[in-house]
Amino acid sequence: MTKLRRETHTAFSEAASLRLRAAWLYYNQGLTQKDVAERLGISRSTVIRMLDEAMKRSEVQIWISEGIDTCVELATRLEKLYELDEAVVVPAPRDGSATAMASAVGLALGQFLSEVVQNDMTIGVGWGRTMTASLSSFRPPRRENCKVVSLLGGIVAVHQTNPIDYTWRFAGQLGAECYMFLAPLLVDSVKTKRALIEQCGLKTIYDLAENLDLAIVSCGDIGPHSTSLSEGFISKAELDRLIAAGCVCDTMFNFLDEDGRSVDHALNERVMSIDLDTLKKARHIVLSSGGAHRAVAIRATIRRIGCNTLITDETAARELLRLEQVEDSTGKQSG
Numbered sequence: 001m002t003k004l005r006r007e008t009h010t011a012f013s014e015a016a017s018l019r020l021r022a023a024w025l026y027y028n029q030g031l032t033q034k035d036v037a038e039r040l041g042i043s044r045s046t047v048i049r050m051l052d053e054a055m056k057r058s059e060v061q062i063w064i065s066e067g068i069d070t071c072v073e074l075a076t077r078l079e080k081l082y083e084l085d086e087a088v089v090v091p092a093p094r095d096g097s098a099t100a101m102a103s104a105v106g107l108a109l110g111q112f113l114s115e116v117v118q119n120d121m122t123i124g125v126g127w128g129r130t131m132t133a134s135l136s137s138f139r140p141p142r143r144e145n146c147k148v149v150s151l152l153g154g155i156v157a158v159h160q161t162n163p164i165d166y167t168w169r170f171a172g173q174l175g176a177e178c179y180m181f182l183a184p185l186l187v188d189s190v191k192t193k194r195a196l197i198e199q200c201g202l203k204t205i206y207d208l209a210e211n212l213d214l215a216i217v218s219c220g221d222i223g224p225h226s227t228s229l230s231e232g233f234i235s236k237a238e239l240d241r242l243i244a245a246g247c248v249c250d251t252m253f254n255f256l257d258e259d260g261r262s263v264d265h266a267l268n269e270r271v272m273s274i275d276l277d278t279l280k281k282a283r284h285i286v287l288s289s290g291g292a293h294r295a296v297a298i299r300a301t302i303r304r305i306g307c308n309t310l311i312t313d314e315t316a317a318r319e320l321l322r323l324e325q326v327e328d329s330t331g332k333q334s335g
Contacts, residue, residue, distance in 0.1 A: 017070075018042070019050040021091070023060050026051060028107060029094055074317040078310060081324050085284075085308040088112060092315045098129065098291070101313060105290035106133025109311045112286070113216070117174060119144045121213040124151045124274065125167050126252045128218035130288050132166055138173055146176035149208045151217070152252050152273035153183040155233065181205055183272040185233065185253060190269050202272075209274040215282035219301040220250040221294045234267070241265065249297035251276065251304065258296055260304030280305040288312070295319035 022040060025031045026047070033051070037044040054060045075087035090108045093100035109130065117123065117140050125131070125148060148171035154164035164180055171178035183196050196202055222242055233253070234242075242255050245263040249256040253271045255263050262268045262276075279285070285306055289298050290313035298312065299320060312320075 019054055022047055022050045023054040024091055027060055028104065029091075031094075071314055071317075074314055074321070077321055078317055081321065082302055082307065082310070084310055086310075087317070088309070088311040089317045090290075090311075090313050092290075092313045096291075096315075101290040102129035102133045103136075105288055105311055105313055106130045106135075107137045109216075109286070109288040110134035110137030110139075112309065112311060114138055114140045117143055117146070117214070119146065122147045122149065122208055122211060123176070124149045124209055124212045124215040124279070124282060125170055126151050126215075126217035127166050128220065128289070130218050130290065131216065134288070135166075135169055135173065138170070140174055142175045146174055147179060147208065148174065148176045149179040149205060149212070150181035151209065151215070151279065152271070153181050153185045155185050179205055179208060181272065185272060186267070187270050187272060193270060193272060196272065206274065206278075209278050210281065212279075212282035214284050214286065215279055215305075216286045216288070217252060217279070217301070217305075218289045219287065219294065219297045220289070221291075221297045222247045222250060222255070223293070238267065242267070249300040251297070251301045252279075256297075256300045256304055258300050260300045260302070276305050284308045286311065290316050292316055292319040295323060299323060 018040065022036050022042075025036045025039060026033065031039065033044050033047045037047045040047070051060075071089040071091060075089040078084060078087040078089070088108050090104050093104045106129075110133075113134065114137070121143070123146065148167055150164055150167035164182070167180060168178055170176075181202070183200070183202060187193050187196065197206060222239065242263060242265055245255075245265050246257040247255045247263045247265070248258045249260075252273045253267070254273060254276050255265055255268055257263050286309045287298065287301055287307045288311040289301075292315040295316050298310070298316060301307070302310075
């Protein structure tokens, strides 16, 4: 498969950086021209001129086509430290809410996928608010002979996100053949799980997952605001038990510790999802998640399945860099 890395990031001039930040704040975060001027310490007339120039340069289309210098610097550092093919770092949304964060990171994810999906790809997709948000900016050309495979089961009572729904909509926008993981997200026993795989047609999903060209996943933190808890997938008591077992991360409803190992909890045995050790075989893995509070989860996911392209925001990027610096410092002291 052709490597998905896009053109190398280049440094921007101060004027270009300011212009692109103004465009991002105005078009993607919904600030008024007056608010943008106050935020950047420039006049409103300068903002108007910058926005006009950004349009003329085709830097603003449905999305902003280039990065911002600070974010590019963070991306470059992440690529080196975590051995990534590419990192895409977007400015953090102003209010920092989960919805705003998912929209900001999802916008970049949709743009990235629009550019890199090629003919004849088998694409495995996870789920999450960020991935659902990516559909608003996912505008790929029609591709030939693509397969989109759901990597985990669905849920009955849908609040914001559903793995099966995302798979269907993603495949529809791409014009691809769609393989649905028609099973509940959780089952009552390992015996039931095996029966569904072997006797109810799900083996096709598992077979396709062994040879993915592209895997698109997200991850969540484990805490009072975790998606698994807020969506009602797990109870507060189960969350407390997961935390006691050392869990810091939910990746495709697989619960991991900070080193990316599956924690000792029955949920990991009963989840209907592609095994993470199978997922790591994918030729290219895209991981998208934002927020400083999710940095530990992002790092745990990278340690477990690897990552070629990381799409995140600047607060998560800074925290990811800090975590590695702290670990290196601690390691040197203990050595």
